[in-house]
Amino acid sequence: MRDREAISSYEMNGKLMREKLWAKVEDLMHDTDGSQEQRNIARTEYSRWEPNEFIQASFPMPLNELGCRISSRKNSKRVLKRKQRVVLAPLTRQRSWNNVPQPPAILYYSQRTSKGGLLIAEATGVSDTAQGYPHTPGIWTKEQVEAWKPIVDDVHAKGGIFFCQIWHVGRVSNTGFQPNGQAPISCTDKPLTPQIGANGIDVDQFSPPRRLTTDEIPQVVKDFRLAARNAIEAGFDGVEIHGAHGYLLDQFMKDQVNDRTDKYGGSLENRCRFPLEVVEAVVDEIGADKVGIRLSPFATYAEAGDSNPRALGLYMAESLNKYGLLYCHMVEPRMKTLGEKSECAHSLLPMRKAFNGTFLVAGGYDREDGNNAVAENRADLVVYGRWFLANPDLPKRFALNAPLNKYNRETFYTPDPIVGYTDYPFLEDTE
Numbered sequence: 001m002r003d004r005e006a007i008s009s010y011e012m013n014g015k016l017m018r019e020k021l022w023a024k025v026e027d028l029m030h031d032t033d034g035s036q037e038q039r040n041i042a043r044t045e046y047s048r049w050e051p052n053e054f055i056q057a058s059f060p061m062p063l064n065e066l067g068c069r070i071s072s073r074k075n076s077k078r079v080l081k082r083k084q085r086v087v088l089a090p091l092t093r094q095r096s097w098n099n100v101p102q103p104p105a106i107l108y109y110s111q112r113t114s115k116g117g118l119l120i121a122e123a124t125g126v127s128d129t130a131q132g133y134p135h136t137p138g139i140w141t142k143e144q145v146e147a148w149k150p151i152v153d154d155v156h157a158k159g160g161i162f163f164c165q166i167w168h169v170g171r172v173s174n175t176g177f178q179p180n181g182q183a184p185i186s187c188t189d190k191p192l193t194p195q196i197g198a199n200g201i202d203v204d205q206f207s208p209p210r211r212l213t214t215d216e217i218p219q220v221v222k223d224f225r226l227a228a229r230n231a232i233e234a235g236f237d238g239v240e241i242h243g244a245h246g247y248l249l250d251q252f253m254k255d256q257v258n259d260r261t262d263k264y265g266g267s268l269e270n271r272c273r274f275p276l277e278v279v280e281a282v283v284d285e286i287g288a289d290k291v292g293i294r295l296s297p298f299a300t301y302a303e304a305g306d307s308n309p310r311a312l313g314l315y316m317a318e319s320l321n322k323y324g325l326l327y328c329h330m331v332e333p334r335m336k337t338l339g340e341k342s343e344c345a346h347s348l349l350p351m352r353k354a355f356n357g358t359f360l361v362a363g364g365y366d367r368e369d370g371n372n373a374v375a376e377n378r379a380d381l382v383v384y385g386r387w388f389l390a391n392p393d394l395p396k397r398f399a400l401n402a403p404l405n406k407y408n409r410e411t412f413y414t415p416d417p418i419v420g421y422t423d424y425p426f427l428e429d430t431e
Contacts, residue, residue: 183208250301
């Protein structure tokens with residue numbers, strides 16, 4: 001009930017500003033034929049011009065009055081309870097203006113919280129060089145840390161466990177996202193060819209990256225360490241290191257990208273050196289019981305493939321045992337590219353057997369498949385993305401084997417803080 005009332009309140013508070021926004025959108029479009037595509041473009045452009053005005057008009061209340069509970073709760077050791085095996089995947093939403101989380105995120109995460117359930121926050125940049133998409137959150141400044149606090153507190157108030165996924169995109173960027181228009185950084189200077197964007201429509205363009213020198217890599221490791229420290233200050237129960245999907249750590253691990261000749265390139269051990277240095281630094285900073293990692297050894301996202309993904313996955317799973325990580329979160333081999341599920345002879349089972357901690361799996365799971373994975377001991381927890389997005393009460397629906405809402409792709413990665421993500425009905429609303 002509180003969530004529905006919050007949505008209604010948001011809509012009322014934002015009505016006048018939304019009318020003004022659309023009036024300006026219409027002005028932008030007066031020389032066009034008014035197609036939906038042009039409307040979306042105009043709307044996006046205007047939201048980029050006036051983000052703060054839009055957000056403040058739609059959400060005028062202070063953060064601590066948006067239904068969240070601000071507390072002086074001391075950080076306490078939390079472990080993953082296996083009563084709740086359905087996990088919210090880290091889902092990029094692109095609704096964090098100027099890389100600062102916004103009040104609507106309180107509702108988004110709170111809606112998907114259940115007692116004992118694990119939520120993994122959307123990919124969150126570790127530094128000003130980590131960005132590659134518009135309006136993604138960061139955790140390298142004091143402002144960002146403070147903005148995360150009420151979001152985390154509301155998840156904890158409902159009994160959830162909340163991890164922050166810390167992230168650097170590496171070469172999956174362009175100069176427009178980089179400080180002072182500099183080149184993105186990577187393990188290589190090989191450029192990434194244009195890619196279809198996450199929305200499946202736009203084509204993302206990437207600038208040629210700059211190869212990090214050997215002496216520069218410790219600074220990036222330090223950025224991850226600081227991000228982990230900031231996440232704990234913001235109240236998160238831990239962090240998930242993003243080592244998947246063709247981003248910076250994955251670029252170092254994959255031999256299709258990494259062409260270095262120093263100690264960070266060549267052999268499998270050398271290619272995994274930098275990601276493991278990040279793991280070690282983060283564990284040293286906040287403790288192994290607060291650290292997880294996401295890996296996708298079989299994926300080829302962003303042209304980051306490997307000639308022997310099974311060996312890569314096994315090497316990382318075995319190496320991680322040295323640090324005592326809380327969990328390893330791996331993407332199924334069948335998800336080689338974004339959103340495409342394909343038949344595959346490979347399995348994560350060898351990695352599951354090799355890793356000593358809690359093992360999470362993701363990639364194309366439905367209810368039956370997830371139940372089977374747990375029953376057959378192929379996983380401890382199963383991570384859901386789009387289905388959890390469209391069904392904020394997904395664990396309840398799975399428990400009752402109830403029908404699921406369909407997700408609306410047209411609202412993915414859009415800047416409107418009202419439409420999409422928080423407006424999917426709960427089970428009781430559909431009965």
